[in-house]
Amino acid sequence: MSEEHINVKVRTLTPIWTGGIEGSCDRLHETSIIGSMRWWYEAICSGFGYACDPSSIGRCELSGKEKDMKERMAKLCPSCALFGCGGFSRQFNLQINDAPTTPLHFRTSIPINKNWLKQTFGGENKNIDSLNIFYGDIILKIIAKKENAKFLRSQLLMLLCFLSKYGAFGAKIQHGFGQFLLLDPELALSNEIIRDGLKQLSHRIDEGQFFQKQDIPSSQYNLKNFIYMEYDLETSSLAVFMKKGNHLGAESKIDEVRYLPCSFDLRYKAFKGGKSFGMRSWLEDTKNWDHDSVNKLMGVSKKKGEPQNDEDRSSSSINFSMPYRVNEGSYRLRIFGFAPPDALTADDLTNLAKEYMHYAFGKICNPKFVISGKEILESLGGANND
Incomplete structure (x- = not known):
């Protein structure tokens, strides 16, 4: 053919x-x-x-x-x-x-995060200094x-x-x-x-050209549950991640500023100016979410030494990109994911992410662009988007 x-x-x-x-x-x-x-x-x-x-x-x-x-x-x-x-x-x-390729490196504001990143990406020897990525x-x-x-x-x-x-x-x-x-x-x-x-x-x-199953079970990973947001952050708001002491990995990347690999801190836990943030820690400590609700949104990973079935593990429903530089004065951060339908609507997840960003970066931190999967479907006009 x-x-x-x-x-x-x-x-x-x-x-x-x-x-x-x-x-x-x-x-x-x-x-x-x-x-x-x-x-x-x-x-x-x-x-x-x-x-x-x-x-x-x-x-x-x-x-x-x-x-x-x-x-x-x-x-x-x-x-x-x-x-x-x-x-x-x-x-x-x-x-x-x-x-x-380029050497792998991370930026984190909390020392304990370095141990987790070394273990996750460096394997048994916890060494990431010699690893390359694309x-x-x-x-x-x-x-x-x-x-x-x-x-x-x-x-x-x-x-x-x-x-x-x-x-x-x-x-x-x-x-x-x-x-x-x-x-x-x-x-x-x-x-x-x-x-x-x-x-x-x-x-x-x-037109019926494909097979369509009846009585479809609800799936979280459905375009109707999708959200996407963009933030432009001033370089000064990310200064904590640019400190040399907060760098992890190859020394050749210590001055890398085109992108800031700090997504783990943004999702999990970070420390800036006497204040702890990170979405998981914010949900637990400030929003007082229970453990199961936090896991449903932020995911569950296998802990070393603890037995756990694969079905008990889950990935995060919301993702933070590494901030990447768009000009000399600012970085762009993308937030995207799929709302768990039995816990949050897509609108709920969008509003929750906005609230978190206000907490982490101040009330003047507002998204420059927001769209949902439903809006993408609605833009198609005659498409089936019920």
Whole structure:
């Protein structure tokens, strides 16, 4: 079958983590990028009705007896139709060559946080000084199957634009990794590309071209539960993270100011000017949330030496990017995530994040841009966004 080649130039705003041997970031793993793209696409598709859980018993699977592509599509959810499943291969390949690297480092205002970061990223020897991550200009080479090429292209470009504008790719986005900018002039009008791709997806779903399961269980990771916010913070408000004593990692990065890897402090616990902040500590100590409610929003990780089932672990529902410099006087911070529907609405989560930012950075700290997944869906007009 013939193929279509799509080359997309990416500039990282914060480094990319893709994992490797024993969790190290040994090379830029295409499978990690594809896996994160699939996860986001499932959330987007869920906003229109349904995307299966590829790890569940009821996941999409083909028998091989289907006579043509139309019959195959009718048995697949939109995500499996793009990313593949049992009996059906992924409709594109991704290649990344010669990705530039930079030494791994962090900034934290609390000494105990350094121990946690060393253990999490440095493994048993707790050494991160010699680790590298990916940072710089990267070419994504996408090879899409020619059959259904127009739709494939619309979905892949929509997804990359969506992640560049509202999300991230790769692993450990809860630590601020994976923010990127698309450099191709063709993708400069990202809003139009996102809108066109979502409309094409919605149209095909409405026409019944994909399988749609009835009695769908509620999923948190649904575009209707999504929120996104941008803040521009003055350099002075982040000065605590620029102190040399608060640097962790390779000495060569001690003067790095293009991005500030302090997301762990922003989400967990930080200390500035005699005041403790960090969203988890704020929820516990200032908002007086109970332990279970905090875990539902901020996630639960496995503690060393404690038995814990995988189902007891969860990732954070709200993510803070690493602040990255937009000019000499300010940094941009992105906040995004999915509201747990049994605890908060998307509006509730947006208001909670605003309240936290006021607490952490002062009452004059207000978002420069806010949007919800519902608003993105509503912008499509005739799309199914009930």
